[in-house]
Amino acid sequence: MDETAPQKGTVTQRAIERIKAMIAEGRLEPGQRLPTERDLAVQLGISRSSMREAIRALTVLGVLEARHGSGIYVTQLEAGDxxxxxxxxxxxxxxxxxxxxxxxxxxxxxxxxxxxxxxxxxxxxxxxxxxxxxxxxxxxxxxxxxxxxxxxxxxxxxxxxxxxxxxxxxxxxxxxxxxxxxxxxxxxxxxxxxxxxxxxxxxxxxxxxxxxxxxxxxxxxxxxxxxxxxxxx
Amino acid sequence: MDETAPQKGTVTQRAIERIKAMIAEGRLEPGQRLPTERDLAVQLGISRSSMREAIRALTVLGVLEARHGSGIYVTQLEAGDxxxxxxxxxxxxxxxxxxxxxxxxxxxxxxxxxxxxxxxxxxxxxxxxxxxxxxxxxxxxxxxxxxxxxxxxxxxxxxxxxxxxxxxxxxxxxxxxxxxxxxxxxxxxxxxxxxxxxxxxxxxxxxxxxxxxxxxxxxxxxxxxxxxxxxxx
DNA sequence: CCACCAGGGTGGTCGGACCACTATGGCTGA
DNA sequence: TCAGCCATAGTGGTCCGACCACCCTGGTGG
The missing domain is CATH 1.20.120.530 (GntR ligand-binding domain-like)
Structure with a gap:
């Protein structure tokens, strides 16, 4: 038995859930800046490509906002977003x-x-x-x-x-x-x-x-x- | 003057709009299968990576459904989806x-x-x-x-x-x-x-x-x- | 003291390679 | 003949490394 891997769905889907959970638990505040794509990928043990797909998904959902050259931020999570x-x-x-x-x-x-x-x-x-x-x-x-x-x-x-x-x-x-x-x-x-x-x-x-x-x-x-x-x- | 490039936003964002438009115009029916990621990328003139981000985004929105090993399909576009x-x-x-x-x-x-x-x-x-x-x-x-x-x-x-x-x-x-x-x-x-x-x-x-x-x-x-x-x- | 600007860091894009899974068609055996 | 198996081609999933475009900061020169 191997207890290390939850292994449900794609790694990207898991990354999406992880980030959503972090926000839901208050570990990420509205407006706060996230680590770099590269760092996040390392933290979750996935490639930058997969991490980017997760970020993109959360971006279109209005949860995250990516600013070119600056970083990734949590939106204000307001109704409009x-x-x-x-x-x-x-x-x-x-x-x-x-x-x-x-x-x-x-x-x-x-x-x-x-x-x-x-x-x-x-x-x-x-x-x-x-x-x-x-x-x-x-x-x-x-x-x-x-x-x-x-x-x-x-x-x-x-x-x-x-x-x-x-x-x-x-x-x-x-x-x-x-x-x-x-x-x-x-x-x-x-x-x-x-x-x-x-x-x-x-x-x-x-x-x-x-x-x-x-x-x-x-x-x-x-x-x-x-x-x-x-x-x- | 160069009339070839609309050039608004990221290429991924444009790809998302393109696919959404195809569905809205009825060129893609519910349940229909899309070309492969590779073909779609060529059609829209972008890399497979960017195309995948676009597809992933539309997937979390419930518009598309990716079946591993089979292909990408338009959902039934029902309220639940x-x-x-x-x-x-x-x-x-x-x-x-x-x-x-x-x-x-x-x-x-x-x-x-x-x-x-x-x-x-x-x-x-x-x-x-x-x-x-x-x-x-x-x-x-x-x-x-x-x-x-x-x-x-x-x-x-x-x-x-x-x-x-x-x-x-x-x-x-x-x-x-x-x-x-x-x-x-x-x-x-x-x-x-x-x-x-x-x-x-x-x-x-x-x-x-x-x-x-x-x-x-x-x-x-x-x-x-x-x-x-x-x-x- | 301020305006400028060069550099480092960030997200954005690209191409290629390999893996995991599915589906198809031909082959095998009954 | 035909049902069932299985090799294989094709698909999405993942990873890597490189380069580009843009921002921001801190140092520099006025």
Missing amino acids: LLETFGVVADLSRGPRLVELLEVRRILESTATALAAARITPDQLAEVEKHLTAMNATDDPEEILAHDLAFHREIAAAAGNETMAAILEGLSSRTFRARVWRGYQEEGAFARTRREHAAIHRALLARDPEAARAAAAAHVGEVEEWLRAQLGG | LLETFGVVADLSRGPRLVELLEVRRILESTATALAAARITPDQLAEVEKHLTAMNATDDPEEILAHDLAFHREIAAAAGNETMAAILEGLSSRTFRARVWRGYQEEGAFARTRREHAAIHRALLARDPEAARAAAAAHVGEVEEWLRAQLGG
Whole structure:
């Protein structure tokens, strides 16, 4: 019997787990710098190539950050860092799963908007209004989309739950919305969208959580139903 | 002027984007096999090392799957595949962010339970009851935790939204719950937990969505409040 | 005292070699 | 004839060593 080798999975996978464990146990603090790739490889008894694959994997997960010429650092491990990959799900989903994603977004966005109605500050509200106005003042689809995203992002931020905001960000990522919105807006949904945004804004202004929840749910629900019909027909 | 090189970011990062784009554009179907690492490296004009890092990154994201000796394949791109990384967020989050995660879970889980009350089949209900009974029949914390997880997983599955179920799975991952549950249950919360589970089951049995929503929200909310108090004190 | 810059150290890339595993096809034996 | 075995080619997994591109620091010269 040989008790030295745990030997499960690839060495790279083990290295990933080891580093994750070090962070989870607090032996590596957010923002802290790690040893060199070369040193880490020696410590874990693997080659630099395998270690680099592990580091790369943790980098795309938003756990580590590699700075060329400087070193490897643990990110701040904030919601935005770790949930950036959530956008990948939205970008690679098609068909029925798009509807499911919109359903999740409807649930979270309606709650976030309700919370925002109760907590939003005058400054944040002004920011929301800025994007609402800008959105209605142009005909450029690209610009409309940008302000639309910012409008909802500000509201999510005002809800005071960074994690929820980060998830919603992923569910509304540029490429995801561009794919769905394109067809939706081409059917002349601009007027309806404008009305729904106005309703959300009105609820925020009135600090009415229930109205805000309903308005947001209806807003996302419209797109959801349209997409469902697209797939069904 | 040289129009050949886009030259943004590292070559590995570019390779990741290229492959993601191929999948998003439908040039690579779910389950399909990719060219070999060596061929892919030649196609994208990079070294095999860099290509391997790109593949490893997409592997941990649940987009690709490498089978030793066989080849590299696109996953089915189902919710479970792509959202597996969501558990990392739960595992590496601490302090206030844990509360935020529980808040997200409360929102999604209450909705999922409400949907389940309306849609659950007799078979699924029997499965839920099985875990409920098993959970109440043992004193082994490990076993209780396992059945607790399964109890909620079955309910989430009955809601009929795989994406939501996958997110909840990540938010309830074993290590995440073990960390929070440990302290919570040590304070003699077993009885309360048992009562709350019974309430959820009763609502499912009565096919009462509103009661189910309330029971699930209260269930998660209890833990949420306890954790908030832990941090505050 | 400050601005500059050269050097060492870091991550990024490359090429090649070998190992571990899989899958295929032909061969063997019933 | 055909089922089962097995050599083998091809695949991903690992390692090594070299070089490049970039940063940061400390010394230098003004």
